[in-house]
Amino acid sequence: MPYNNREKKIGSYMFDKFSLKLSSEDKVHKEEQILKLRERYRDYQDPWGFNIDTVIEALNLTFPIYKKYFKIRIFGIENLEDKPYIFASNHTGQIPIDGMMITTAIAMEMDKPRVLHSMVDSFLAGFPFLGSLSAQTGSILGDRGNCKWLLDKGESILVFPEGMKGITKSSHEFYDTRQFSNGFFRIALGQKTPIVPITVVGAEEMFPLVFHAKKLGKVLGLPTLPLTANILPLPSPIDIYIGKPYELPDHMSVDAQDKEIRVHVQKIEKQINEQLKNGLEKRRPFFDSVRKPLQDFLFKKGRS
Amino acid sequence: MSEKITKNKILIIGIAGGLAQITSRIILQNNPDAEIYGVDNRDVPEVELKGLTCIKMKFSRGNFEKLFREHEFDVVYHLARISHSNIGPQDLRKRLELSVMGTSRILDLSLRFGIKKLIVLSTFHVYGALSDNSIFLDENAPLRASVKHAELRDVVEMDQICTNWMWKNQEQVETVVLRPCNIIGSQISNTMSKYLTSHFAIRPLDYNPVFQFIHEFDMATVLARSLDELKTGTYNVATDEFISLGDALKIVGVKGIPFPVSVAKPLNSLLKKGNLDIPDYLIEYLKNSCLISNKSLKSFLGEDFNRFNIKQALNLLKI
Numbered sequence A: 001m002p003y004n005n006r007e008k009k010i011g012s013y014m015f016d017k018f019s020l021k022l023s024s025e026d027k028v029h030k031e032e033q034i035l036k037l038r039e040r041y042r043d044y045q046d047p048w049g050f051n052i053d054t055v056i057e058a059l060n061l062t063f064p065i066y067k068k069y070f071k072i073r074i075f076g077i078e079n080l081e082d083k084p085y086i087f088a089s090n091h092t093g094q095i096p097i098d099g100m101m102i103t104t105a106i107a108m109e110m111d112k113p114r115v116l117h118s119m120v121d122s123f124l125a126g127f128p129f130l131g132s133l134s135a136q137t138g139s140i141l142g143d144r145g146n147c148k149w150l151l152d153k154g155e156s157i158l159v160f161p162e163g164m165k166g167i168t169k170s171s172h173e174f175y176d177t178r179q180f181s182n183g184f185f186r187i188a189l190g191q192k193t194p195i196v197p198i199t200v201v202g203a204e205e206m207f208p209l210v211f212h213a214k215k216l217g218k219v220l221g222l223p224t225l226p227l228t229a230n231i232l233p234l235p236s237p238i239d240i241y242i243g244k245p246y247e248l249p250d251h252m253s254v255d256a257q258d259k260e261i262r263v264h265v266q267k268i269e270k271q272i273n274e275q276l277k278n279g280l281e282k283r284r285p286f287f288d289s290v291r292k293p294l295q296d297f298l299f300k301k302g303r304s
Numbered sequence B: 001m002s003e004k005i006t007k008n009k010i011l012i013i014g015i016a017g018g019l020a021q022i023t024s025r026i027i028l029q030n031n032p033d034a035e036i037y038g039v040d041n042r043d044v045p046e047v048e049l050k051g052l053t054c055i056k057m058k059f060s061r062g063n064f065e066k067l068f069r070e071h072e073f074d075v076v077y078h079l080a081r082i083s084h085s086n087i088g089p090q091d092l093r094k095r096l097e098l099s100v101m102g103t104s105r106i107l108d109l110s111l112r113f114g115i116k117k118l119i120v121l122s123t124f125h126v127y128g129a130l131s132d133n134s135i136f137l138d139e140n141a142p143l144r145a146s147v148k149h150a151e152l153r154d155v156v157e158m159d160q161i162c163t164n165w166m167w168k169n170q171e172q173v174e175t176v177v178l179r180p181c182n183i184i185g186s187q188i189s190n191t192m193s194k195y196l197t198s199h200f201a202i203r204p205l206d207y208n209p210v211f212q213f214i215h216e217f218d219m220a221t222v223l224a225r226s227l228d229e230l231k232t233g234t235y236n237v238a239t240d241e242f243i244s245l246g247d248a249l250k251i252v253g254v255k256g257i258p259f260p261v262s263v264a265k266p267l268n269s270l271l272k273k274g275n276l277d278i279p280d281y282l283i284e285y286l287k288n289s290c291l292i293s294n295k296s297l298k299s300f301l302g303e304d305f306n307r308f309n310i311k312q313a314l315n316l317l318k319i
Helices: A005-017 A024-040 A052-069 A097-109 A130-136 A144-152 A163-167 A183-191 A214-219 A258-282 A286-299 B018-030 B061-070 B089-112 B150-168 B191-197 B216-229 B245-252 B261-274 B280-285 B295-301 B310-316
Strands: A073-075 A086-089 A117-120 A157-159 A195-201 A210-212 A226-228 A239-242 B009-013 B035-040 B052-056 B075-078 B117-121 B174-180 B182-184 B202-204 B213-215 B233-237 B257-259
Touching: A024 A052, A024 A097, A052 A097, A052 A130, A086 A097, A086 A183, A086 A258, A097 A117, A097 A157, A097 A195, A097 A239, A117 A144, A144 A157, A144 A183, A183 A195, A183 A258, A195 A258, A239 A258, B009 B018, B018 B035, B018 B216, B061 B089, B075 B089, B089 B117, B089 B150, B117 B216, B150 B174, B150 B233, B150 B280, B174 B216, B182 B191, B182 B216, B191 B245, B202 B245, B202 B261, B213 B216, B213 B310, B216 B295, B233 B295, B245 B310, B257 B261, B261 B280
Parallel strands: A073 A239, A086 A157, A086 A195, A117 A157, B009 B035, B009 B075, B035 B052, B075 B117, B117 B174, B174 B233, B182 B213, B202 B257
Antiparallel strands: A195 A239, A210 A226
């Protein structure tokens, strides 16, 4: 469902307030990428209601956030070719902004841009408004049949092998990756699709103080209930590391035993953790990037 | 492929429905020697068609026994599943009696009176519209319709009775159970056709599920071809195409009432008083998609078994 004018006005006000206006160079780049996406997805239709117009509306909103709010740096984009991949990423932050930013990166940074299809939980897929909006922008229920359909059509998918556990971490558990599930590796084996390990650094600090009231969440029928000090995510600078595609073993069956699969999943997990360790050493100081936008917001008045 | 056996004497249960009418015409076109007996407990249409006799009768064990005894039928079409439109959950007992107990009797009689082929019309609703549905469910997918809506129990139970019976008696009776997607058309009066042509249709604001539609003529053709071309088994019936509900409503030209479906269920009980209701279970189908695979059907009927594509089928609703 395309955004209406009122939402556009609110969006433009917020962009102005948070200094999210793109430079003319970025604007031109965005338009070029959007043209390429329109061309690629002109005749594409999927059974979840994908709509390229909604994708573009969403990119118009997320790209300024990507560029100016989270000041995303991307490393290793040269590792990617124009072919289907299963992107496997660590899961950080309390809301799946990491997924949104990876998707924006693939759409905006690749020479031949793609819409990355994120796998979402059934809770989000069935949620009013959000479920429909995410389906229109290419996010679908994380189900093997769904993944197979997309990969058969030459599309790439984004999975978070940590699952919900990945984004339900309290402050003291930040950057502590949870055990990866084996499902995504079996899908990759079945479809013979290489896996690209992705690491997101900096997204945990969007909500620096978090406590998960899991028991209360259960009572309310929610997967979890994060209690945070801030409602909006803070502009923590985010780095996205794209690793080299993981070569799948030649003769491994999709029905191989868990222990055989586990060896490979652990290698991918290790690669993501190494990227995470390096990324944490090289990350930009967080509070420098928080101070200026906060000052702008609080003290600059009468901005046009 | 089933062997070619004489299938001239055909019983169609539920002849008052639009789909049964079209099916009987197609069968008679393909086989002018066929003799069709159509029965229904509703008023039957007065049709003057050589080979078709329509009878209104009460659906009782005695009447069915008499019918099977007097006519030596080769084939039975069971198209008399009671519709859920305009019927609320309070009528579950009535529907269980007609759909489940009635079907059970028809199965017994088919075995007793040496029916060669039995074709049962079930529905894709048996799979249920749930947010964690995979896409293109095949015939082995679990039947979860009653997980959220107990009133769909009759639909699931009828399907399960037929499929269990089908495998148990496959040596005696060749049985085909069809689970079609939404059948639409101007002659058929089912919930979806009514919904798509109603000015009071709720247009979901918060959801936009994807649907499969098949035109009534194409469905009737599948029913007619089942006679000779489908062997014992369960088959989903759908074309390859799908469309979002929003786009489907645009094609049929129904603006509908924009409304968040999340709050429709509590409101529906109020609307019932004004007779503007839609069945509770349909609300679930306005939220979540339930798409079925047609692989199995196409392996028997070929790739191009349908005449109308999805846009044509929707456009024909306007006529």
